[in-house]
Amino acid sequence: MNHIDRVETIHPGAAAEIIAQENQHIVQTYKRAPMVLDRGQGMTVYDTDGRAYLDFVAGIAVLALGHSDPGVVAAIAEQAGKLIHTSNLFYTEPGVRLAARLCELSFADRVFFSNSGSEANETAIKFARKFAKESADSSAKIGIVAFDHAFHGRTMGALALTPKEAYQAPFRPLMSGVTIAPFNQIAGLDSVITAETCAVFVEPVQGEGGVYPASPEFLRALREHCDRVGALLIFDEVQCGLGRTGDLWAHTASGVTPDIMTLAKPLAAGLPIGAVLCTERVAGTLKPGDHGSTFAGGALICHVAEYVLDRIAQPEFLTHVTEMGEYLQERLTEINSPHIKAIRGRGLMVGVELDIDASEVIDQGPTNGLLLVGAGPNVLRLVPPLIVEKAHIDILAEKLTAILAGL
Ligand code: PMP
Numbered sequence: 001m002n003h004i005d006r007v008e009t010i011h012p013g014a015a016a017e018i019i020a021q022e023n024q025h026i027v028q029t030y031k032r033a034p035m036v037l038d039r040g041q042g043m044t045v046y047d048t049d050g051r052a053y054l055d056f057v058a059g060i061a062v063l064a065l066g067h068s069d070p071g072v073v074a075a076i077a078e079q080a081g082k083l084i085h086t087s088n089l090f091y092t093e094p095g096v097r098l099a100a101r102l103c104e105l106s107f108a109d110r111v112f113f114s115n116s117g118s119e120a121n122e123t124a125i126k127f128a129r130k131f132a133k134e135s136a137d138s139s140a141k142i143g144i145v146a147f148d149h150a151f152h153g154r155t156m157g158a159l160a161l162t163p164k165e166a167y168q169a170p171f172r173p174l175m176s177g178v179t180i181a182p183f184n185q186i187a188g189l190d191s192v193i194t195a196e197t198c199a200v201f202v203e204p205v206q207g208e209g210g211v212y213p214a215s216p217e218f219l220r221a222l223r224e225h226c227d228r229v230g231a232l233l234i235f236d237e238v239q240c241g242l243g244r245t246g247d248l249w250a251h252t253a254s255g256v257t258p259d260i261m262t263l264a265k266p267l268a269a270g271l272p273i274g275a276v277l278c279t280e281r282v283a284g285t286l287k288p289g290d291h292g293s294t295f296a297g298g299a300l301i302c303h304v305a306e307y308v309l310d311r312i313a314q315p316e317f318l319t320h321v322t323e324m325g326e327y328l329q330e331r332l333t334e335i336n337s338p339h340i341k342a343i344r345g346r347g348l349m350v351g352v353e354l355d356i357d358a359s360e361v362i363d364q365g366p367t368n369g370l371l372l373v374g375a376g377p378n379v380l381r382l383v384p385p386l387i388v389e390k391a392h393i394d395i396l397a398e399k400l401t402a403i404l405a406g407l
Contacts (some may be wrong), residue, residue, distance in 0.1 A: 120262035
């Protein structure tokens, strides 16, 4: 029997106790939905009371292949039984193979592995600073430009590039040298990207900030301005990369190539990984000892990631994402609710802008058998596993119609 069919309650009544223990023992930085998730298969997750939920969150754009994909489970088991971790003091094969494959499939010549999206961006900040030190005449070339509504992470460097008051205020002073400019606005870039800029960070599709795609013209203008002043152009594809938009890389359609691209979320199917892809010109300014990580690039994670990358990079897989993304937008457009102000996004990264707080919809997800997430105060963000099918989207559309009708 497949374990999807086994919906019997495995821990009846356990949820209340687990939630009470969480309140007692975990640092309270997260607001969580009021059930305890226990297992999943494909698009569906079950809680400890056996209730099923269709997952339109995917661990926040992480589970590209859905829950407990048999190929992922096999890849984990295969490598776990062989070698899990050795540190970067020694050579192992899986990370080398994964890096070679990432380079083959992208603009990059070399890869540095990390353990999360924030850490990949921290690394990119350090690479940009080092590149400028090695290649610029002026020691003042330390500036970094990022944009309104950007999200690059919560660690101190990445946080400085994430201009949200609630995230930054408790932790000031932040890393200095950062300028925040208007997103998708070309006018004025000449005065923001200057000789003192060492890097420009941008998400080709902003995620947390409300699902805003960057225009191809904007990305092109960033490239030109970076080239004008000798700054690195850094694409943060932590959320929008690796098939989410229907292209393997979100920036490909713009025709613009970055100097560095950061990846994370879906790369190892839910296991923690980050990657910094860069050109030889950038990598050439780094030497042993410049940066490092105990866990990064471990054999287990990289073996799984190579499996995931091969699955996602299949043309049929990417076509499926494009088709499902179009179908999702079509079905959402048919919802005739005055609360919907706009629907935007690319592929399976879709934002529904509401005239009400998105939490009013999201909080009703669980009782309607849905897992939902927002992006900013009034945007519902739909980032399901990339294996989603029309039948799942139909259920979502029907339930969202009912939820919105009641608000
Ligand atoms: N960059 C982007 C574009 C993201 O969406 C996120 C996470 N939401 C991050 C960076 C940070 O990644 P992590 O949470 O893995 O540190």
